[in-house]
Amino acid sequence: MNIMKFRPVFFILSGLMIVISLFSIIKWRFQLSVDFIGGTVWEINTDKSKSDIEKIFQKEKIEINSISQTSTNQYVLKFKPISNEDKQKIEPNFKTLRFESLGPSLGKELMRKTIVAIILSSLALLWFIGSKFKDWTFGLGAILANFHDAFILIGSFSLFGHFFGAELDTLFVTALLTTLSSSVHDTVVTFDRMRELKHQNLKIDWVQLANQAVSETIVRSINNSMTIIFMLTSLVVLGGASTRWFAAALLVGCICGTYSSTAVAIPIVLFFKKLQKH
Amino acid sequence: MNKKVQKNFWLIIGLVFLSLIINMPKKLTINNRDFYRPNFKYRSLDLKYGLDLAGGASLIFDIDTTKTKKEDIPSALESLKGNIERRVNLFGVSEANIQLSNQMGQNRLIIELPGVEDISQAINLIGKTAQLSFKGEIIIPPEATATATVKDLFSKDTGLNGSHLVRSAVKINPNNGEPEVSLEFSPEGSKLFEAASKEFLNKRLAIFLDDTVVSAPVVNTVITDGNAVISGKFTSQDAKTLAAQLNAGALPLSIKLLQQDQIGATLGKDSIDKGVKAGLIGLLLVSIFMIGNYGYLGFIADIGLIIYGLITLSLYRLIPVTLTFPGIVGFILSVGMAVDSNILIFARMREELRRGKPWNMAMELGFGRAWDSIKDANTCTIITGLILFNPFNWTFLNTSGMVRGFAVTLILGIFIGIFTGVFVTRNLLRVLGRQKS
Numbered sequence: 001m002n003i004m005k006f007r008p009v010f011f012i013l014s015g016l017m018i019v020i021s022l023f024s025i026i027k028w029r030f031q032l033s034v035d036f037i038g039g040t041v042w043e044i045n046t047d048k049s050k051s052d053i054e055k056i057f058q059k060e061k062i063e064i065n066s067i068s069q070t071s072t073n074q075y076v077l078k079f080k081p082i083s084n085e086d087k088q089k090i091e092p093n094f095k096t097l098r099f100e101s102l103g104p105s106l107g108k109e110l111m112r113k114t115i116v117a118i119i120l121s122s123l124a125l126l127w128f129i130g131s132k133f134k135d136w137t138f139g140l141g142a143i144l145a146n147f148h149d150a151f152i153l154i155g156s157f158s159l160f161g162h163f164f165g166a167e168l169d170t171l172f173v174t175a176l177l178t179t180l181s182s183s184v185h186d187t188v189v190t191f192d193r194m195r196e197l198k199h200q201n202l203k204i205d206w207v208q209l210a211n212q213a214v215s216e217t218i219v220r221s222i223n224n225s226m227t228i229i230f231m232l233t234s235l236v237v238l239g240g241a242s243t244r245w246f247a248a249a250l251l252v253g254c255i256c257g258t259y260s261s262t263a264v265a266i267p268i269v270l271f272f273k274k275l276q277k278h
Numbered sequence: 279m280n281k282k283v284q285k286n287f288w289l290i291i292g293l294v295f296l297s298l299i300i301n302m303p304k305k306l307t308i309n310n311r312d313f314y315r316p317n318f319k320y321r322s323l324d325l326k327y328g329l330d331l332a333g334g335a336s337l338i339f340d341i342d343t344t345k346t347k348k349e350d351i352p353s354a355l356e357s358l359k360g361n362i363e364r365r366v367n368l369f370g371v372s373e374a375n376i377q378l379s380n381q382m383g384q385n386r387l388i389i390e391l392p393g394v395e396d397i398s399q400a401i402n403l404i405g406k407t408a409q410l411s412f413k414g415e416i417i418i419p420p421e422a423t424a425t426a427t428v429k430d431l432f433s434k435d436t437g438l439n440g441s442h443l444v445r446s447a448v449k450i451n452p453n454n455g456e457p458e459v460s461l462e463f464s465p466e467g468s469k470l471f472e473a474a475s476k477e478f479l480n481k482r483l484a485i486f487l488d489d490t491v492v493s494a495p496v497v498n499t500v501i502t503d504g505n506a507v508i509s510g511k512f513t514s515q516d517a518k519t520l521a522a523q524l525n526a527g528a529l530p531l532s533i534k535l536l537q538q539d540q541i542g543a544t545l546g547k548d549s550i551d552k553g554v555k556a557g558l559i560g561l562l563l564v565s566i567f568m569i570g571n572y573g574y575l576g577f578i579a580d581i582g583l584i585i586y587g588l589i590t591l592s593l594y595r596l597i598p599v600t601l602t603f604p605g606i607v608g609f610i611l612s613v614g615m616a617v618d619s620n621i622l623i624f625a626r627m628r629e630e631l632r633r634g635k636p637w638n639m640a641m642e643l644g645f646g647r648a649w650d651s652i653k654d655a656n657t658c659t660i661i662t663g664l665i666l667f668n669p670f671n672w673t674f675l676n677t678s679g680m681v682r683g684f685a686v687t688l689i690l691g692i693f694i695g696i697f698t699g700v701f702v703t704r705n706l707l708r709v710l711g712r713q714k715s
Contacts, residue, residue, distance in 0.1 A: 239553060
């Protein structure tokens with residue numbers, strides 16, 4: 001199987017996804033949850049109508065940013081941070097299912113911690129793969145494939161946010177970091193095969209080597225992703241609303257990760273091997 | 279079958295049996311005979327659920343340390359924590375979790391209150407930084423009674439305040455069984471209190487939190503040892519609230535509410551139900567997929583998967599792991615990864631079979647050759663898992679319970695997945711495998 005001859009196709013496909021992501025991020029940005037920008041989310045259970053609920057808040061001069069019905073008699077309301085006094089005044093009107101309120105300072109902290117975690121885990125993986133395979137191009141290939149996945153995941157949530165109202169929150173950050181690890185998982189398996197084949201035949205050409213390694217591992221890679229995709233899809237479809245987008249983020253990350261280990265990580269290694277030769 | 283394989287096989291059977299016992303319900307009735315789960319000496323074997331599943335409230339406060347001398351901060355923080363702990367206990371919350379954290383120099387107090395549905399009251403109790411003061415009753419001239427306020431009535435300051443109060447607690451009077459609130463003063467406070475109790479003997483001495491009177495008991499005797507008791511017709515709830523309020527006056531540092539989360543128990547139960555349903559259906563699909571793809575081998579892998587589930591649940595109970603919703607997702611995700619080891623191995627086995635190796639040899643070679651990939655690939659996941667879990671509490675990394683709940687089940691899942699995917703299925707295949715030549 002000569003998969004590596006499709007390198008230009010992969011290049012265009014990945015480039016296209018990155019451009020779309022970039023476009024969406026610049027044009028539509030993100031729907032940031034209260035985790036990032038601060039505010040109050042109030043999930044309530046009541047048999048009152050939507051307009052009645054709005055009236056209750058109007059009476060206390062509290063502005064509702066958004067109100068959405070999640071199921072019968074169940075609503076999610078969003079505000080700027082509500083003071084505890086105001087909350088106590090309104091509370092007796094309905095049953096509180098969830099009340100979450102936080103100031104804007106925590107959002108910056110979350111953002112900073114996410115970036116630190118991404119850099120730290122990338123460096124750790126770069127070091128681990130680099131030393132494991134005694135070849136820095138492998139580490140670089142894996143990390144760049146990682147960034148590719150992370151960027152597309154972030155971009156896709158800009159799109160989901162614009163069209164379906166998906167929000168970036170702490171769970172999204174978790175999904176992002178998990179994608180970094182599971183994406184490397186597949187890449188390492190393929191690299192491992194390349195290393196083994198190289199040991200068997202030192203004179204083999206890198207492209208030929210990559211082709212053989214990929215064709216020997218791709219069935220496994222797809223089968224494995226299928227099992228994770230089954231689990232995650234059932235979570236997206238059947239799981240609760242609060243974690244639906246979390247599972248969706250993991251799903252996008254998983255699909256990207258499977259694609260990128262063959263279509264991004266290995267072509268990058270081949271690219272550097274070609275440079276080294278010249 | 280050699281001795282070692284036999285030993286491993288029985289080890290696996292033993293583990294499964296043990297896990298079954300740990301996971302069995304407290305009482306099980308089969309054919310009218312009752313079986314009880316044995317009691318584990320060290321802790322309850324019930325699964326622990328986080329706030330998002332069991333319902334409850336979590337509060338984060340910023341602590342203002344700017345007015346305190348640097349060398350006094352650590353002790354002030356500890357005493358703040360102790361104070362809050364007392365107040366929370368008085369509020370009647372069991373298993374409350376109170377933590378101090380330092381985020382890039384900003385001290386915080388994190389309070390988790392499982393099962394608390396009404397946090398407003400809790401916040402009022404915890405967050406009150408009111409100043410406690412003790413003021414004596416004066417005689418108001420009859421012509422002024424119409425316009426006099428409570429503040430006018432109790433306007434004689436005794437000089438006693440919150441810093442003189444060591445602690446306040448609820449006691450039961452041994453004579454009549456009624457709840458009372460005890461006060462314990464510092465040595466300096468004892469002297470002031472002695473003077474005040476002399477001055478206001480048989481009069482009322484009001485206790486103020488800021489400008490509100492929380493209690494105005496009549497002084498019955500002169501108190502010299504600094505241990506006073508407020509008695510009255512208290513209900514035990516009243517006494518608790520009063521004691522908590524008195525302790526409230528004694529906060530060494532002021533705190534400001536930064537974040538509050540409150541999750542109703544019904545919502546949590548809904549999440550569990552949906553998560554479990556999704557997990558079971560996902561698991562079923564994976565099992566069918568494995569059998570469809572790898573036939574007999576897939577079936578053995580499925581057995582391995584069941585053992586994986588049993589061991590994981592047992593460890594959740596034994597460690598114990600506090601389950602959160604992201605934690606359940608971590609578990610579900612790690613099921614997918616547990617199967618991965620088997621898929622890697624079976625793919626290798628097939629290659630060896632295609633090269634004409636006999637089945638037994640192909641199996642052993644498959645396991646041996648796949649091991650390197652399994653090890654390397656899972657190490658990468660563990661590295662990221664550890665960064666998410668942040669075991670050293672580094673302040674530049676995440677410390678949120680949600681993310682950690684996810685990381686801990688993911689990491690555990692990977693280790694157990696490797697164990698069942700490699701050790702368990704290998705030995706099961708050695709024992710149950712077909713002897714095709």
